[in-house]
Amino acid sequence: MQEPGSVHAVVVGSGEVGLRTALSLVESGVAVTGVNVDESRLLVRDAEPSTPDHARVERALADGRMELTSDLAAISDAESVVIAVPMPVDSRLVPDMRELTAACASVVANAVQGQSIVLTSTTYVGCTRDLVAEPLRHRNGWTVGEQVHVAFSPEHVDPGVNGPERYATPRVIGGVTEECGRRAEAVIARGAPAVHAVTSPEAAEMTELLQNSFRAVNMAMINEFADGCRAFGVDPIEVIEAAATKPHGFVPFQPGPGRGIPCDAHSLLWQLRAQRFPAPLMNAAMGSIAARPHRVVERARHLLADRGKPFAGSDVLVLGVAYEPGVADVRESPALEVLADLAAEGVRVAYADPFVPSVRLGDTTLRADDAAESRRWDLVIVHTAHPGAEMSWLSGQNAVLDITYRLDPSLRCAHLQ
Secondary structure, three states: OOOOOOOEEEEEOOOHHHHHHHHHHHOOOOEEEEEOOOHHHOOOOOOOOOOOOHHHHHHHHHOOOEEEEOOHHHHHHOOEEEEOOOOOEOOOOOEOOHHHHHHHHHHHHHOOOOOEEEEOOOOOOOHHHHHHHHHHHHHHOOOEOOOEEEEEOOOOOOOOOOHHHHHOOOEEEEEOOHHHHHHHHHHHHHHOOOEEEEOOHHHHHHHHHHHHHHHHHHHHHHHHHHHHHHHOOOOHHHHHHHHOOOOOOOOOOOOOOOOOHHHHHHHHHHHHHHOOOOOHHHHHHHHHHHHHHHHHHHHHHHHHHHOOOOOOOOEEEEEOOOOOOOOOOOOOOHHHHHHHHHHHOOOEEEEEOOOOOEEEEOOEEEEOOOOHHHOOOOEEEEOOOOOOOOOHHHHHOOOEEEOOOOOOHHHOOEOOO
């Protein structure tokens, strides 16, 4: 039960995105109710002890600053509502709108006058008006900016950093009206060091898409560059670190297995295709990123063949399945595609990751192998190297494929090139 007079916000969506949003508000003094219509998806309640936010979640729940419910009526009790659900892409690289559409519809159905509603999910340009502002006007006859206030503010968090420092990035806010922007800023600024206001939700939506597209293009380039370095016998990490000493004109990116969060750039490409607007650079980058898991599987096949080991029936460990070091998030992680493709080829697959106790591969649940270091594998694929992870045991393995390019050269790992 929230204390009378306390600032109260509802966060719709209790997965990884909603969890981070709720914690940022809770730790700024806001009482938060996490809402998800699916009781089984109130992940905050069952956060794994290995996840970076577990202790903070436990404290917030124990002292009553955060509570969880599947009752959508809770939306009506809050001064502010934050919609924080994911929008993945499907196998055709088209945004899957189902969860976001359902969440926005629930908010519209339970909205009350005077509320500030802030959409934070990465989405397409115009989504805030399409799914929140216009439905509120049609359903209730309200004028947005008067009876209710609507804005978009993309979630800005550094997933590889633990603790409150994860939320140290300024937030961008675009309101449907100036008053909407001011009301949203009063909410979002409580959990952010600074706020940068733009003139519309479309500008804020496009800001998020630019950031993700920038990351995607640079990830594709740095992966290609790292492979090229190996062709010349040069350590790509050494080169990247040297290039990063230049204080301007260079932003360091790290080579890795595939796409991860940059899949959000597909939302922009999806809209550009609908308008017949060419985007050859972004299309090439996203195609390169999407193809990388297949390259990992093919390289694994060749490494096993070089040792005279048949692909089907071999024992392969994928080390690290999170999409990025230091996080428990497997959304769009290329490791899932690598594991699924290996299994489809008859490989006996396993994985180890201290942050991820289990993953879903189709209809199958695969659990982390906690004894992986004590076994001898036909091949270990190093997909995600978490900070501080002990890797010396890899020296005793039959073969190691390092797709991070970050392991000690003394381990004599193979690479994609």
